[in-house]
Amino acid sequence: MDDRNNGVSASTTATQPLWLLAEITYRCPLQCAFCYNPTDFDKHTQNELDTDGWMKVLREARDLGALQLGISGGEPLLRPDIEDIVIEAHKLGYYSNLITSGAGMNEKRIDALKSGGLDHIQLSMHDITEEINNFITNTKTFKLKQKVAAMIKDRGYPMVLNVVIHRYNIDHIKEILEMAEGLGADYVELANTQYYGWSLVNRDQLMPTKEQVLHAEKITNEFRERVGNKMKVFFVVPDYFDERPKKCMNGWGEVFMIVAANGDILPCHSARVIPNLKFPNVNDSPLKAAWYDSPAFNKFRGDDWMKEPCRSCSEKENDLGGCRCQAFLLSGDAESADPVCTKSPNRNLIDQAIKDSQNPGIEAKPIVFRTNQNSKNISEGKEKERLEKFHATP
């Protein structure tokens, strides 16, 4: 290997990428305020891997042991080759999942995807009201989503709905779950917003209160008791209101591999915010070398990299120190404890963020929607005021 990353040595941990997430394009007709895509996505819309490039990624990852494939974006259906990619994935033995907003889906495509062997479709939904759906996505997509949900059910796919939860829909959890039940959903993921990418830019406007989160969790538990195994409901807890961080990606370079639209090979979606880490790219590295030998994938594997208070912490195996990107974005040090942890000397940054989001004047600040123009603006440093408290552009 070369001398990048100060010669971090290879991990001795035996790991395999079980999940491959193909972020196949960052282009998207929706403009969601909470999108976790990088705010500089506009740079990566002109250099997407071509069909052959993705075929190679699928084959190499499968050889490494990957089983679950997420085809994501942006909006993956903006690519005309999703059908071919699905056929190849099926041939290789992946359990494949198309993660979509529904934009670009039609009868012809859903039939082609079904016959190509796509295993399931995860559809994003936003609210029971057209107003909130259209507001938070900055597009008129409410009716489209209802239509696509019916199409998914009609074709016999498992119905997996993903609902990102934030201040504007958290008090509608009961109605959202009832809507999912009415649509015949088999799985519902209530994903409380995690603050990366655009959602970090809009953190003050999106964050609910702790009371709202607790209430939403209570409603979810009551709903689970009522419906039992008929519909599985996942409630992804928002780490800011917790005392310990999440075990991000189940550990850096442990089970997840992400290939970004331009071919960058990453251990998590937002890893590129961490400075001085050079990530391998499909165009110049086989996936195997990236996973096992690249300094970037080995940098935070296991726990050798930890500093105090993590290093001697009796709970370190539970969360592996939390999220490296969050640690860097908020504290400026990627090797520090995730500030969510109450043992972190930087916990005050989380408490302050919670406090700031409750400032009654905050809703007067406009939301920065995920548009190409806003992406350019952020890349050019035009949203400085909002971003100066972070240590990198998210």
Place this chain on the structure above:
Amino acid sequence: MAIENKDIYKLASYHRFQWEEAQNCYVILFPEGMVKLNGGAGEVLNLVDGVATVKIITDTLIKKFPDAPNIAKDIIGMIELALDKAWIEKIN
């Protein structure tokens, strides 16, 4: 639910069961998840096909592994677990 000899089970909808060379084990795949099965569990689920009764599954495995003690009890335990996790469904 008590497991009986005459019961027939099949893999639950939207679940896929396959052998994985890279992990050297059987796996169950389903939306948002996967389970790697250890040797014994994989052998049992490999026979859950919507046709074989619990009796047939048990007899087949006793024949295949004549030296394994208490195998019948383990097979029932595995079927109970798979039912509880909703990986399989009873069809009769």
